[in-house]
Amino acid sequence: MQEAQTYWFDVGPVTAIPLRGARTVKTPRREIAVFRTATNDVFALENKCPHKGGPLSEGIVHGHKVACPLHNWIIDLESGGATGADQGCARKFPVKIERGRIYLDMGMAAQA
Amino acid sequence: MGQIEQFPQPKRLVIIGNGMAAGRAMEEFFAKQHGPMKVTVFGAEPHVNYNRIMLSPVLSGEKTFEEIIIHDHAWYAKHGVELRSGEPVVGIDRAGKTVETASGEKVPYDKLIIATGSMPFVIPVPGANLEGVVTFRDLDDVEKMHGAADKGGSAVVIGGGLLGLEAAAGLALKGMKVSVVHLMPTLMERQLDPSAGYLLEKAITARGIDVYTKANTEAILGADCVTGVKLKDGTILPADLVVMAVGIRPNFGLGKAAGLECNRGIVVDDMLLTSDPDIFAVGECVEHRGQCYGLVAPLYEMAKVLASELAGEKPAGFVPAVTSTKLKVTGIDLFSAGDFSDDDINNEVVLRDPARGIYKRVVLRDDKIVGAVLYGDTEDGAWYFDMLKKGENVSDIRDTLIFGQAYQGGSPLDPTAAVAALPDDAEICGCNGVSKGAIVAAIQAGGLTSLDEVRASTKASASCGQCAGKVDLLLAATLGDSYEKSSRRPMCKCTDLTHEEVRHFIKTKPLKSQPAVMQELAWKTSGGCPSCQPALNYYLLCDWPLDYRDDYQARFINERVHANIQKDGTFSVIPRMWGGVTSSDELRAIADVVDRFKIPMVKVTGGQRIDLLGVKKQDLPAVWADLIASGLMSGFGYGKSLRTVKTCVGSEWCRFGTQDSTGLGVKLEKLMCGSWTPAKLKLAVSGCPRNCAESTVKDIGVICVDSGYDLHIAGAAGLHVRATDLMGHVDTEEEAIEHIAAVTQMYREEAAYLDRLYKWVEKTGLERVRHAIMEDHDNRKALFERFLLSQRVTRKDPWAERVAGKDLHEFMPLAVLTRIAAE
Ligand code: SRM
Numbered sequence: 001m002q003e004a005q006t007y008w009f010d011v012g013p014v015t016a017i018p019l020r021g022a023r024t025v026k027t028p029r030r031e032i033a034v035f036r037t038a039t040n041d042v043f044a045l046e047n048k049c050p051h052k053g054g055p056l057s058e059g060i061v062h063g064h065k066v067a068c069p070l071h072n073w074i075i076d077l078e079s080g081g082a083t084g085a086d087q088g089c090a091r092k093f094p095v096k097i098e099r100g101r102i103y104l105d106m107g108m109a110a111q112a
Numbered sequence: 113m114g115q116i117e118q119f120p121q122p123k124r125l126v127i128i129g130n131g132m133a134a135g136r137a138m139e140e141f142f143a144k145q146h147g148p149m150k151v152t153v154f155g156a157e158p159h160v161n162y163n164r165i166m167l168s169p170v171l172s173g174e175k176t177f178e179e180i181i182i183h184d185h186a187w188y189a190k191h192g193v194e195l196r197s198g199e200p201v202v203g204i205d206r207a208g209k210t211v212e213t214a215s216g217e218k219v220p221y222d223k224l225i226i227a228t229g230s231m232p233f234v235i236p237v238p239g240a241n242l243e244g245v246v247t248f249r250d251l252d253d254v255e256k257m258h259g260a261a262d263k264g265g266s267a268v269v270i271g272g273g274l275l276g277l278e279a280a281a282g283l284a285l286k287g288m289k290v291s292v293v294h295l296m297p298t299l300m301e302r303q304l305d306p307s308a309g310y311l312l313e314k315a316i317t318a319r320g321i322d323v324y325t326k327a328n329t330e331a332i333l334g335a336d337c338v339t340g341v342k343l344k345d346g347t348i349l350p351a352d353l354v355v356m357a358v359g360i361r362p363n364f365g366l367g368k369a370a371g372l373e374c375n376r377g378i379v380v381d382d383m384l385l386t387s388d389p390d391i392f393a394v395g396e397c398v399e400h401r402g403q404c405y406g407l408v409a410p411l412y413e414m415a416k417v418l419a420s421e422l423a424g425e426k427p428a429g430f431v432p433a434v435t436s437t438k439l440k441v442t443g444i445d446l447f448s449a450g451d452f453s454d455d456d457i458n459n460e461v462v463l464r465d466p467a468r469g470i471y472k473r474v475v476l477r478d479d480k481i482v483g484a485v486l487y488g489d490t491e492d493g494a495w496y497f498d499m500l501k502k503g504e505n506v507s508d509i510r511d512t513l514i515f516g517q518a519y520q521g522g523s524p525l526d527p528t529a530a531v532a533a534l535p536d537d538a539e540i541c542g543c544n545g546v547s548k549g550a551i552v553a554a555i556q557a558g559g560l561t562s563l564d565e566v567r568a569s570t571k572a573s574a575s576c577g578q579c580a581g582k583v584d585l586l587l588a589a590t591l592g593d594s595y596e597k598s599s600r601r602p603m604c605k606c607t608d609l610t611h612e613e614v615r616h617f618i619k620t621k622p623l624k625s626q627p628a629v630m631q632e633l634a635w636k637t638s639g640g641c642p643s644c645q646p647a648l649n650y651y652l653l654c655d656w657p658l659d660y661r662d663d664y665q666a667r668f669i670n671e672r673v674h675a676n677i678q679k680d681g682t683f684s685v686i687p688r689m690w691g692g693v694t695s696s697d698e699l700r701a702i703a704d705v706v707d708r709f710k711i712p713m714v715k716v717t718g719g720q721r722i723d724l725l726g727v728k729k730q731d732l733p734a735v736w737a738d739l740i741a742s743g744l745m746s747g748f749g750y751g752k753s754l755r756t757v758k759t760c761v762g763s764e765w766c767r768f769g770t771q772d773s774t775g776l777g778v779k780l781e782k783l784m785c786g787s788w789t790p791a792k793l794k795l796a797v798s799g800c801p802r803n804c805a806e807s808t809v810k811d812i813g814v815i816c817v818d819s820g821y822d823l824h825i826a827g828a829a830g831l832h833v834r835a836t837d838l839m840g841h842v843d844t845e846e847e848a849i850e851h852i853a854a855v856t857q858m859y860r861e862e863a864a865y866l867d868r869l870y871k872w873v874e875k876t877g878l879e880r881v882r883h884a885i886m887e888d889h890d891n892r893k894a895l896f897e898r899f900l901l902s903q904r905v906t907r908k909d910p911w912a913e914r915v916a917g918k919d920l921h922e923f924m925p926l927a928v929l930t931r932i933a934a935e
């Protein structure tokens with residue numbers, strides 16, 4: 001097993017994101033979209049649609065998916081992958097929730 | 113007798129807490145072969161062990177305390193257990209291996225079990241410690257509630273979860289006037305999805321209990337005794353009793369003070385052993401693999417493992433398991449288990465029976481059941497739960513899974529064949545009791561050719577519409593080739609009903625929320641899809657302007673942030689320029705904003721106003737604030753709403769102008785701005801038939817003439833170019849305004865979402881619209897009134913609201929991380 005370094009960053013309370021909504025986290029290299037679903041699950045993807053780079057954080061969240069605001073590709077929040085006939089993948093970041101706060105693993109972001 | 117000395121010294125087992133986990137652990141232990149053990153149990157409550165979960169029926173009066181006792185004194189005596197009830201333990205001395213009681217007595221142990229359960233969480237609002245504020249955890253609490261209920265009056269329960277609702281139902285049965293205050297949008301949101309939550313709320317309300325969702329408690333009011341509860345929105349609910357049922361926290365203070373490893377609870381391993389080799393912990397006070405529990409099933413599993421370990425059996429260890437939930441309120445049947453967070457329509461099977469208030473949903477992943485929510489008919493809960501726990505592959509029975517266990521074995525028919533094969537007396541429409549025979553007879557005798565006709569003559573599908581698909585199939589089967597089935601276009605995959613039918617039911621039933629529409633109209637999915645959600649949101653907003661709260665998350669980004677998203681993720685900002693008229697002040701304000709925010713592009717639009725393109729999202733509120741300060745407001749260039757009213761210079765300047773076309777355009781735009789419509793709505797007013805404002809290719813266009821105003825409708829110049837039709841002529845400006853607002857309202861109330869006005873007119877017929885607006889004067893006036901009412905509610909400048917702080921989260925990043933390891 002490869003031992004990946006993890007760097008958990010506290011990015012704020014879960015309640016700061018509306019249900020079925022998203023907010024962004026800006027980092028020096030990229031912008032990350034953090035989604036909260038209707039049932040309080042939280043996911044993080046790079047805020048860049050695999051199609052033409054649309055800001056996924058602005059899309060409509062339904063179930064564990066988000067519809068890109070530019071051309072309506074449907075991206076799976078769990079994997080970052082495009083669904084249906086479309087091909088491509090948005091980068092995914094590990095998230096954990098502790099005591100109602102969201103932690104993003106930036107160890108992933110640090111590589112590559 | 114002398115032989116006894118040959119046995120090893122009995123071990124001294126001390127248990128702190130005499131609740132459900134401790135009771136079960138002892139029971140399991142005594143059922144096993146074990147060495148001699150001297151058991152002492154300390155219980156803070158002055159009672160024998162009772163079934164805590166049955167406190168709810170005790171509260172409601174459906175059971176007595178005696179009926180819920182698990183172990184009476186005889187049981188303790190029989191097993192040689194020393195029960196010291198009413199004696200809380202205050203400390204553990206791990207080095208000396210003793211526990212200390214409140215009276216200072218030290219009791220030695222060889223092995224210790226901590227089973228102190230949980231403590232109810234009390235939200236720290238002002239007044240939380242007033243007399244009359246209680247929690248719901250033990251018999252003492254129930255007695256306090258009985259005391260309050262005996263005096264009558266009103267109770268407020270804070271928390272709409274399992275415990276809160278059981279408390280509310282119990283107090284209502286005891287004769288109190290009860291309100292439930294719940295922070296989230298739906299009740300029991302952890303165990304139920306919004307559809308089941310809607311049915312639950314309906315059932316709770318039917319018991320005379322008022323439910324306030326999305327309600328945040330600000331303070332509990334009263335001098336010494338509770339008098340009321342104040343919500344954040346200012347509402348004050350009178351109360352003689354307040355029950356806090358907002359959650360529990362593991363009660364691990366003793367363990368922590370004794371230096372045991374604690375996190376959210378006392379940390380235990382798979383054998384329930386704490387960080388001290390002689391101390392176990394069991395029940396709600398523990399944390400196992402990062403998880404705490406609040407239901408008895410997993411605690412019973414823990415008790416089993418602990419007993420086995422104590423008896424020296426080397427058990428396999430405790431493994432966390434999925435739990436299921438039921439609500440113990442007589443007459444309300446609900447069941448939920450597992451994970452049902454995925455509402456992808458491909459991963460779920462949903463069955464709704466609006467007439468009987470039934471909703472069932474099974475969530476699948478990789479052909480296995482991962483979750484189930486059942487409301488109204490929970491008979492199959494155990495069956496689904498069993499398959500869920502076993503991880504059974506259900507691909508073979510997927511088609512009939514939702515009908516339950518009793519149904520299995522019969523082979524599913526294709527829908528057309530199934531309808532054709534039905535006997536004549538088979539009931540098609542459950543709501544109105546219409547049989548297949550009656551429908552077929554009506555079709556044949558009356559020469560009926562459409563669903564509408566069948567509905568009018570038999571009432572079939574006239575109530576919830578769930579059977580519309582079946583009736584349609586019957587029409588096709590009866591009429592054969594002569595029936596054109598394609599004329600019916602269901603709204604989306606979630607329903608067989610058309611947009612128009614859904615709109616009709618929303619008004620007539622009436623339905624005032626998205627979950628209500630989905631349940632009462634038998635939606636085939638649990639939460640709709642991205643295509644029906646925005647449509648339903650619009651219909652509800654249009655039909656119930658006073659009751660329905662806009663669901664922003666169901667809107668496209670542009671309507672959510674009130675600006676148009678561009679291909680690079682920036683936004684465009686178009687302020688209103690009433691009727692295309694502007695001034696040096698407005699232009700200066702725009703110029704200043706452009707400079708200040710370095711806006712890259714300023715363009716005059718095809719709609720007679722100015723577009724600022726390339727604004728960064730986080731700048732939007734500041735840009736708007738500057739524009740608003742100069743009297744500008746949102747131009748709704750992004751919405752399914754009133755867009756522009758184009759005008760020409762008209763009689764004020766133009767040598768051909770017959771009326772003040774500019775003035776009328778400005779008045780119309782001011783009256784109608786902010787109105788949401790099925791699709792975008794564009795108007796124009798031209799001062800004479802030369803038509804410089806291009807009125808004859810607008811949704812609604814006015815051509816001024818000497819004798820007054822020609823009113824045109826149903827034009828377009830987009831994907832489809834269509835010249836308007838003349839709706840009629842009016843003499844005065846006042847009449848023109850009333851007629852235009854009225855036809856707009858008629859379009860708002862009738863059209864399918866995303867149909868431009870011309871589409872609606874083509875579907876419904878120009879003549880019908882003309883008659884309704886030009887000839888039926890009462891109808892027109894009523895439409896106009898409804899338009900004004902809706903405008904009173906919605907006509908706020910969304911930019912100003914956001915500058916004032918609304919939805920601020922939309923415009924700010926959640927966090928900015930400037931330094932990241934290795935970046
Ligand atoms: C800005 C503007 C072009 C311009 O620079 O002049 C414009 C820009 C857009 N138009 Fe338009 N239309 C603009 C006037 C028009 C006109 C002319 C008019 O209104 O007199 C038409 C033809 C008239 C009509 O609507 O019938 C027009 C017909 C369309 C259509 C086709 C609509 C149709 O039903 O066929 C679309 C596509 C749609 O709405 O689905 C569209 C869609 C769009 C969108 C919203 C595309 C999009 O989804 O991003 C563009 C938004 C750009 C932005 O970010 O601002 N635009 N568009 C004009 C804004 C007017 C305003 O002040 O609000």
Ligand SMILES: Cc1cc2nc3c(=O)[nH]c(=O)nc-3n(C[C@H](O)[C@H](O)[C@H](O)COP(=O)(O)OP(=O)(O)OC[C@H]3O[C@@H](n4cnc5c(N)ncnc54)[C@H](O)[C@@H]3O)c2cc1C
Binds near residue numbers: 167201438
């Ligand atoms: C009204 C109500 C309804 C419920 N309904 C359900 C249901 O339908 N289904 C379900 O699965 N679960 C239900 N539960 C939850 C269930 O009752 C608990 O999960 C279960 O009782 C927990 O068992 P426990 O032994 O860990 O804690 P408890 O049963 O709370 O026992 C802990 C005991 O320890 C005592 N104690 C605490 N500190 C000390 C100390 N220092 N010294 C001595 N004694 C101490 C407490 O007084 C208490 O008697 C319900 C709970 C309530 C209150």
Ligand code: SF4
Binds near residue numbers: 761762763767798802
């Ligand atoms: S509407 Fe007629 S009068 Fe007015 S500007 Fe155009 S042509 Fe001139």
Ligand code: FES
Binds near residue numbers: 050051068069071072
């Ligand atoms: S950029 Fe996301 S769908 Fe095109």
